Amino acid sequence: MNWVLDITPLSWEGIGTCLLCGTLLGIERQYRGKPVGIRTASLIIIGTYTFMSLGIELSEIKGDQARVLAQIITGIGFLGAGVMMTRDGQILGVTSAASVWLLAALGVLIATGFVHAALILTGLILFILIGVDKLEASIMSLRQGVHRKVEVRRTKRYPMNKSGKKEKSHASSTAARR
Secondary structure (H helix, E strand, O other): HHHHHOOOOOOHHHHHHHHHHHHHHHHHHHHHHOOHHHHHHHHHHHHHHHHHHHHHHOOHHHHHHHHHHHHHHHHHHHHHHHEEEEEEEEEEEEHHHHHHHHHHHHHHHHHHHOOHHHHHHHHHHHHHHHHHHHHHOOOOHHHHHHOOOOOOOOOOOOOOOOOOOOOHHHHHHHHHHO
């Protein structure tokens, strides 16, 4: 039975820490409707934790481990770039891309044995994501440029009928028949 639970070179403590950090940061992103939610955040941290742990296990040479780290950073940069997009001349998703980058850093910290630092950094990241948003909301001068809040006006909604199609109000359908 022990061979089933043996996940060397990984540890259950490391996996648990990855899931805790990923879940906390993923909840914040998912609650705001951002692209990097609980599932993605957890997978990024566990992935980087796994690759770095393997790099450490396969070679005791620090240069080899540094190359693994460099490849993680390069690969995660492409993943983060995929989260960003432009709309109406503005770049969107930069905070989500930065979050992806930091999620990878957390996985590396956990793999290299800096679990306490990873937990502290998770708290700091949450403070930045939540605290700065509240600060921007309370100070008008911080809500300029790309940081201004745009209100979306909703168009008039028509109720759906049983077939899932929009129904027009009785007055507008009567006027259309005339």
